[in-house]
Amino acid sequence: MDNQYIFVWEPDPSKSKAVYNYLVKKVNDRNLGDKVEVFKSTYIGLTSSRPIIRILPNDTIYKDFEQEDLGEIFEAISSGRKVNRFLCEFESKIAPVPEKDSHSKQFKIVLRNVGYLDPENIDEYIRRGGYKAMEKAIFQMKPEEIIKEVKESGLRGRGGAGFSTGLKWELTREEPGEEKYVICNADEGDPGAYMDRSVLEGDPHSVIEGMIIGGFAVGCKEGFIYIRAEYPLAIERLEKALASAREYGLLGKNILGSDFNFDIELRWGAGAFVCGEETALMASIEGRRGNPTPRPPFPSQSGLWKKPTFINNVETWANIAPIIEKGSSWFSSIGVGKSKGTKVFAVTGKVKNPGLIEVPMGTTLREIIYDISGGILGDKKFKAVQTGGPGGGVIPEKFLDMSVDYETLQSIGSMMGSGGLIVMDEDDCMVDVNKFYLQFSVDESCGKCSPCRIGGKQLLDTISKITAGNGDMKDVQKIRNISMAMQKASLCALGQTTPNPVLSALQYFENEYIEHITHKKCLTGKCRDLVQYSIIPEKCIGCGVCAMKCPVKCISGEKKKPHLIDGNKCVKCGECFASCKFSAIKRS
Amino acid sequence: METQQIAQLDKRLLDFINEWKGKKGKEIMILHKVQEIYGFLLRALAMEVSRLIDLPLAKIYGIITFYHIFKLKKPGKYQISVCMGTACYLKGGNDIISELENILGIGVNCVTEDGKFSVEVVRCVGCCGLAPVMIIHGKTYGNLKKGDLPKILGEYGESVLLDKENHV
Numbered sequence: 001m002d003n004q005y006i007f008v009w010e011p012d013p014s015k016s017k018a019v020y021n022y023l024v025k026k027v028n029d030r031n032l033g034d035k036v037e038v039f040k041s042t043y044i045g046l047t048s049s050r051p052i053i054r055i056l057p058n059d060t061i062y063k064d065f066e067q068e069d070l071g072e073i074f075e076a077i078s079s080g081r082k083v084n085r086f087l088c089e090f091e092s093k094i095a096p097v098p099e100k101d102s103h104s105k106q107f108k109i110v111l112r113n114v115g116y117l118d119p120e121n122i123d124e125y126i127r128r129g130g131y132k133a134m135e136k137a138i139f140q141m142k143p144e145e146i147i148k149e150v151k152e153s154g155l156r157g158r159g160g161a162g163f164s165t166g167l168k169w170e171l172t173r174e175e176p177g178e179e180k181y182v183i184c185n186a187d188e189g190d191p192g193a194y195m196d197r198s199v200l201e202g203d204p205h206s207v208i209e210g211m212i213i214g215g216f217a218v219g220c221k222e223g224f225i226y227i228r229a230e231y232p233l234a235i236e237r238l239e240k241a242l243a244s245a246r247e248y249g250l251l252g253k254n255i256l257g258s259d260f261n262f263d264i265e266l267r268w269g270a271g272a273f274v275c276g277e278e279t280a281l282m283a284s285i286e287g288r289r290g291n292p293t294p295r296p297p298f299p300s301q302s303g304l305w306k307k308p309t310f311i312n313n314v315e316t317w318a319n320i321a322p323i324i325e326k327g328s329s330w331f332s333s334i335g336v337g338k339s340k341g342t343k344v345f346a347v348t349g350k351v352k353n354p355g356l357i358e359v360p361m362g363t364t365l366r367e368i369i370y371d372i373s374g375g376i377l378g379d380k381k382f383k384a385v386q387t388g389g390p391g392g393g394v395i396p397e398k399f400l401d402m403s404v405d406y407e408t409l410q411s412i413g414s415m416m417g418s419g420g421l422i423v424m425d426e427d428d429c430m431v432d433v434n435k436f437y438l439q440f441s442v443d444e445s446c447g448k449c450s451p452c453r454i455g456g457k458q459l460l461d462t463i464s465k466i467t468a469g470n471g472d473m474k475d476v477q478k479i480r481n482i483s484m485a486m487q488k489a490s491l492c493a494l495g496q497t498t499p500n501p502v503l504s505a506l507q508y509f510e511n512e513y514i515e516h517i518t519h520k521k522c523l524t525g526k527c528r529d530l531v532q533y534s535i536i537p538e539k540c541i542g543c544g545v546c547a548m549k550c551p552v553k554c555i556s557g558e559k560k561k562p563h564l565i566d567g568n569k570c571v572k573c574g575e576c577f578a579s580c581k582f583s584a585i586k587r588s
Numbered sequence: 589m590e591t592q593q594i595a596q597l598d599k600r601l602l603d604f605i606n607e608w609k610g611k612k613g614k615e616i617m618i619l620h621k622v623q624e625i626y627g628f629l630l631r632a633l634a635m636e637v638s639r640l641i642d643l644p645l646a647k648i649y650g651i652i653t654f655y656h657i658f659k660l661k662k663p664g665k666y667q668i669s670v671c672m673g674t675a676c677y678l679k680g681g682n683d684i685i686s687e688l689e690n691i692l693g694i695g696v697n698c699v700t701e702d703g704k705f706s707v708e709v710v711r712c713v714g715c716c717g718l719a720p721v722m723i724i725h726g727k728t729y730g731n732l733k734k735g736d737l738p739k740i741l742g743e744y745g746e747s748v749l750l751d752k753e754n755h756v
Contacts, residue, residue, distance in 0.1 A: 048717070048718075049718060049730050049731070189712075190712070191672070191673035191674040191675075191711055191712040192673050192674035192675050192712060193712070194712070194716065224613070229620060229657055230657075230710070230711075230713065265611075267616070267617065268616060268617060268620055269616075269655075270616055270619075270620065270651075270655030270656070270657040270658060271655050271657035272654060272655050272656060273711070284616065285613045286612075286613055287613055287614065287616055287643075287651070288615075288647075288650070288651070289650050289651060289654040290654060290655070305612070346716065348674070348675040348716035348717065348719070349675055349716075350678070354675070354716060354717040355717060386674070389674075420674070422674045422675065422678070424678065428678060433678075436674070436677050437674075440711070446654070551690075573683075
């Protein structure tokens with residue numbers, strides 16, 4: 001039998017390591033140390049509130065077991081059997097150790113180590129080949145060569161806009177002056193996206209290594225990681241990783257004995273979405289309100305404290321070391337067209353298997369949603385998927401087979417964004433979802449420029465009017481006009497992209513808007529003002545369950561006789577609809 | 589005078605300010621520390637910080653009022669943060685808010701009269717797979733249903749009652 005590697009993921013390892021400790025003890029008790037190894041894992045590709053065990057090389061995954069079942073599971077592992085009742089049915093959908101894997105369709109570059117090492121132990125990162133690329137960069141390459149390599153790899157910013165990373169570095173390097181800064185943007189604010197957080201928590205050194213290489217190539221002495229204060233665990237792990245890198249001489253003065261000096265510090269965000277925008281981010285690091293400023297001047301000319309600065313996001317940084325190590329031609333062989341490499345997506349919403357995935361650029365949405373994420377929850381009908389967060393757009397079913405890359409997404413009115421992928425099913429109302437995103441964008445607008453501040457509010461008011469049943473066909477044109485003004489006149493990407501979800505919904509789901517406006521109907525029942533609940537007398541057997549569930553007691557009737565809903569009192573919570581076992585309640 | 593409420597600044601804060609005084613980009617980090625120690629940003633504290641790091645009070649208020657994380661009001665003993673990320677919204681985050689309102693009698697950004705609970709809405713907490721999610725006092729509750737709330741809040745109601753008994 002091959003050696004067995006057991007990866008244990010526990011929801012809150014700081015509090016409980018019961019499963020890990022148990023397995024380690026078992027291995028020691030039975031003297032199996034040379035055959036079975038147990039590791040702590042911080043990310044396993046599935047989201048759960050209970051521990052998960054994953055065993056390599058067979059890639060068996062166990063979940064939903066109790067502590068007392070562990071003995072049985074351990075026996076099975078040590079004798080090469082499986083315990084079927086705890087097997088995770090999605091086991092084949094999660095990719096094993098890095099690189100291309102034929103049956104899962106995933107390809108791991110950024111997530112290469114996430115889940116396979118202890119992020120708080122620098123030795124494990126080094127054992128897996130970490131900091132080799134940095135050594136190569138500092139001792140065997142000239143800064144110009146590094147930049148050329150990154151440029152030729154075709155790597156583009158993974159924060160969403162897709163600007164060439166190598167070009168950004170080159171522009172900053174060419175600027176005169178001694179003092180330059182490198183920044184890692186870890187202000188991941190899109191609702192429904194947690195790619196960066198997983199990388200920072202699961203493999204912080206990959207980001208640090210990338211930044212050191214970047215700092216060396218461009219000629220910086222100082223770097224900053226701007227991270228959300230909402231990610232305390234990521235902050236803690238980064239602090240530890242930075243400290244151990246300093247201890248090993250990988251950061252600080254004369255790195256690895258060379259004459260290159262470089263250090264990285266953390267700066268916390270404070271809960272402002274707009275600070276993900278680069279000029280606002282720099283204002284925030286400088287200790288000011290996070291208001292964006294017009295570009296030019298670009299950060300590469302005048303950035304942090306008016307010095308040349310270049311900013312890349314977490315995922316971009318995590319790509320750097322593999323590119324330097326394996327070369328630009330390896331990287332550019334992955335992907336399609338002008339979109340090279342892979343992209344990490346956080347697939348959430350109505351899918352069976354929500355989680356983090358990494359796929360080569362050019363993978364289709366159908367492969368992502370159905371093959372990797374297991375399809376729609378409850379086998380309902382797919383309606384749309386939102387990419388790009390609040391500044392992206394909805395993609396309807398007809399584009400499911402389209403390749404996911406920067407250009408294609410833009411051509412159909414959405415955008416790559418940072419990688420949130422929210423799947424919606426037939427129960428979701430597009431107008432309601434638009435309202436949600438607008439509320440978000442209006443809340444997060446910094447208020448500096450009027451197109452964004454006033455336009456966003458007007459859009460939200462108009463859409464709220466429609467969901468309340470007071471819409472007018474003229475409103476659709478009004479929405480289009482305001483949207484155009486915002487796109488053209490807003491100062492930063494936040495305002496420019498705020499109308500995107502609405503515009504794409506109008507493009508692909510216009511009939512839903514029209515239904516809300518002219519028929520005053522919301523077929524999904526999400527817009528409560530437009531819904532009426534009534535009881536179908538022929539189907540009602542008078543069991544009284546709905547009357548019991550009703551929070552406002554507006555359902556009445558005699559036992560075993562059809563009941564009645566008082567429409568004036570009804571708050572349209574939908575409890576009766578959900579509780580009736582005889583489908584006797586009609587929603588219209 | 590409100591300023592007199594702060595007789596002596598917490599030593600941890602003074603040490604932190606001394607450590608950071610010469611560093612670049614210290615302002616927000618220091619305000620985070622104030623909030624970590626005191627729970628919210630009292631005006632008197634903001635004035636002290638202004639004096640210590642030589643930054644006009646107006647600038648400090650500029651920062652505090654811009655960023656969502658900084659609080660000007662004292663939060664409840666148990667802070668309830670309901671996630672309103674997209675996944676949580678789609679899976680019924682709103683219902684959780686309205687049910688909390690039913691049970692506690694307070695809306696978002698309010699504190700119960702006894703100061704026990706405060707409710708706030710937060711943007712994505714990054715565990716969308718567990719949607720809808722709320723966090724009470726650092727503990728995460730996922731896959732929530734409306735019906736779970738009384739029991740969960742009971743956990744805290746109970747412990748608070750016990751606290752009181754112990755004090756007596």
